Amino acid sequence: VLLREANLRYSLVRLRENAESIAFYGGEAQEAREVRDRLEGAVEGRRAVLGTQRNLEFFTTAYRYAIQILPVLVVSPLYFAGTIELGVITQSSGAFNSILDDLSLIVNEFEGISRFSAGLRRLTAFVERMEGYQRNASNATFVLSEAQRAKLVETAGDGPPGFLRMLGKGDSAAPSTPPVPAPPSPSPLPLSDGIHNLELAILSGSRALAIDDLSLLTPDGSRLLFANVSLTVRCGEHLLVTGQSGAGKSSMLRAIAGLWTRGSGIVTRPLTADTMFLPQRPYCALGSLRQQL
Structure with a gap:
């Protein structure tokens, strides 16, 4: 379900970022179909989750009521036979519920444990992917030379601790002057037809x-x-x-x-x-090569 929802969010963000290119290519119908398919997948996944939660709630509710009746059903034949008194039934029910509450932790907290386990798996996969990415030196965005590293100085003054700034020729570590406020935007020109x-x-x-x-x-x-x-x-x-x-x-x-x-x-x-517009930003629709063509 989380994967389907993530795919849907990715489609919507991608649609917003490439709106102009989609309009140039005339790919509104294909993008709408792709988003609709992912939306239907997310809805179906959510329905499956709701159905599972409903069944789990039925089971846990029936379990809670069953454990209240079970000790009475076990001890009641002895009471009707005159072997024990009525108070023994109450004592047996209380002792049974006290022991069973400690043993029913998994049943009572099954939903919370499942949510915690799913979150832990996602975080573990994210950490492993980030560590594997950082171990590869070719994934570095940029590498500073020794001369560039020498220009990195720690500024003092109003800047936060550890704030670094790249100094150019003739610069000093003195705090920079406050920014000049931007001029007010001009009033809009008269609208045309x-x-x-x-x-x-x-x-x-x-x-x-x-x-x-x-x-x-x-x-x-x-x-x-x-x-x-x-x-x-x-x-x-x-x-x-x-x-x-x-x-x-x-x-x-x-x-x-x-x-x-x-x-x-x-x-x-x-x-x-009969017209083809080529936008500045390259764009390809989601899907296979056949769908692109």
Whole structure:
């Protein structure tokens, strides 16, 4: 059950981290099917656990009531035969319950013992995996050289004990100056009517892509990335968009794909089934190679 729930959480986190790539590839249906299958597996596992807990509760409850009646059933024939008195039955029942309570620890605490054993197995597997990973020197994230180790100094002052800082050329171990507060964010720009994304089976004039007066804002509307961009790409032509980081190259691709509508303008392109977008981050759906294809 825990494995199925962990697989479900992994699918949801992975879906959130790769949402843009999934939208570019059009893999929403496949991802939804994968998440639904894992959700159904987690639900079935939880149902099995609830059924087991129900059966265990039936057994423990019946056990508690049975041990109250059992000593009376054993001693009652002697009472009706006149061999013992009525008080002996009460004494026998009390002595039997006192001894049985000490011997019924496993039955009464079976659920707690099982939970403790499962947690202990998970922690043991985690510790063994971490120790095996650390023993392999090739798994080190980085290795400091002797010169870099010499630059590691322990700072004094307001820093916590054992706090280390890498000193560069001309630096000292003096406490750093307090951070300067960030300037207030600018007010959002006026909202526009949005970007109109048109998909046509056949574009006129042998066009493969047409953009008319495209202006793009950041998602919060605080900054204009570019304005009034128009271009036409005909069949067989190639277009390379270059610019500095943050100029809006990837944002233009999102606008062409229809993922980003904050702005204005018209984008005319072929149908989604005839268009392939390659995101910056590689992405593969969960499953076999046949399912990928």
